[in-house]
Amino acid sequence: MIIFQEDSVKAMDNKIIHTENVDLYYGNFHALKNINFSIAEKKITAMIGPSGCGKSTLLRVFNRMNDLVEGARVTGEVKIAGQNILAGNTDLLNLRKKVGMVFQRPNPFPLSIFENIVFGLKIHQMYQKNKNKLMEIAEQSLKAVLLWDELKNKLNHLATNLSLEQQQKICIARLLVVKPEILLMDEPCSALDPISTARIEELMQELKKDYTIVIVTHNMQQAARVSDETGYMLLGELVEFGDTQRIFTAPTDRRTEDYITGRLG
Ligand SMILES: Nc1ncnc2c1ncn2[C@@H]1O[C@H](COP(=O)(O)OP(=O)(O)O)[C@@H](O)[C@H]1O
Ligand SMILES: [Mg+2]
Numbered sequence: 001m002i003i004f005q006e007d008s009v010k011a012m013d014n015k016i017i018h019t020e021n022v023d024l025y026y027g028n029f030h031a032l033k034n035i036n037f038s039i040a041e042k043k044i045t046a047m048i049g050p051s052g053c054g055k056s057t058l059l060r061v062f063n064r065m066n067d068l069v070e071g072a073r074v075t076g077e078v079k080i081a082g083q084n085i086l087a088g089n090t091d092l093l094n095l096r097k098k099v100g101m102v103f104q105r106p107n108p109f110p111l112s113i114f115e116n117i118v119f120g121l122k123i124h125q126m127y128q129k130n131k132n133k134l135m136e137i138a139e140q141s142l143k144a145v146l147l148w149d150e151l152k153n154k155l156n157h158l159a160t161n162l163s164l165e166q167q168q169k170i171c172i173a174r175l176l177v178v179k180p181e182i183l184l185m186d187e188p189c190s191a192l193d194p195i196s197t198a199r200i201e202e203l204m205q206e207l208k209k210d211y212t213i214v215i216v217t218h219n220m221q222q223a224a225r226v227s228d229e230t231g232y233m234l235l236g237e238l239v240e241f242g243d244t245q246r247i248f249t250a251p252t253d254r255r256t257e258d259y260i261t262g263r264l265g
């Protein structure tokens with residue numbers, strides 16, 4: 001009964017991403033199979049499942065990164081804030097500004113902390129002549145990722161010399177300057193120790209006040225800790241999707257149950 005109540009509350013959430021009959025092929029290989037679901041705005045959605053099930057591929061659908069993969073072909077409809085981003089005339093630069101992505105290994109540029117943060121503004125040719133504005137944005141952005149106090153006197157230091165946790169936060173901060181709506185995180189903590197992982201998870205809770213977050217993780221505990229909704233993927237299929245607590249306590253699909261109880265994967 002309680003589950004029904006929760007589900008009806010969930011149903012009223014604002015959804016920002018809708019997928020309809022999404023299939024993706026790498027050449028002849030069918031990597032995503034008829035994906036239909038919606039992702040809630042300003043929530044954390046986790047995609048879990050065994051290695052190779054299509055989590056990263058699905059994430060890359062949301063910012064059209066699979067376009068860069070030779071032989072990848074996607075069909076169906078993906079609407080973000082009402083726009084079908086699979087349409088031929090989608091402005092990819094603008095899409096990737098709205099939908100930012102961080103990866104398993106932090107990948108700051110071999111530049112100063114400051115230059116890393118404001119890099120996206122250069123690409124979009126914003127505020128390039130206004131040093132004060134750039135500094136103000138860098139400060140806001142570093143504050144947003146909880147790094148300002150520790151790095152404010154080191155803005156000209158190389159970002160690549162920072163700890164991995166700091167580097168990952170820099171990679172998030174550098175997305176924020178172009179005012180994204182959605183942050184895609186592909187196993188963002190897999191290079192980090194447990195303490196740094198906990199700090200990134202804390203940061204995610206802060207960020208979800210302003211951003212929609214979709215995180216891919218092979219770490220079920222992490223999904224259970226941080227996310228509001230969880231999707232379980234297997235062999236390119238979205239087997240089950242719903243409220244995280246329900247997925248982990250009362251999955252309806254036997255395959256989800258096998259995975260979360262450790263009988264698979
Ligand atoms: N560029 C590619 N070309 C061909 N097959 C790929 C490519 N990228 C991924 N795949 C295949 O697609 C499937 C899903 O991969 P991926 O999305 O990376 O899974 P996950 O992130 O869940 O580990 C895997 O079988 C993988 O081998
Ligand atoms: Mg992956």
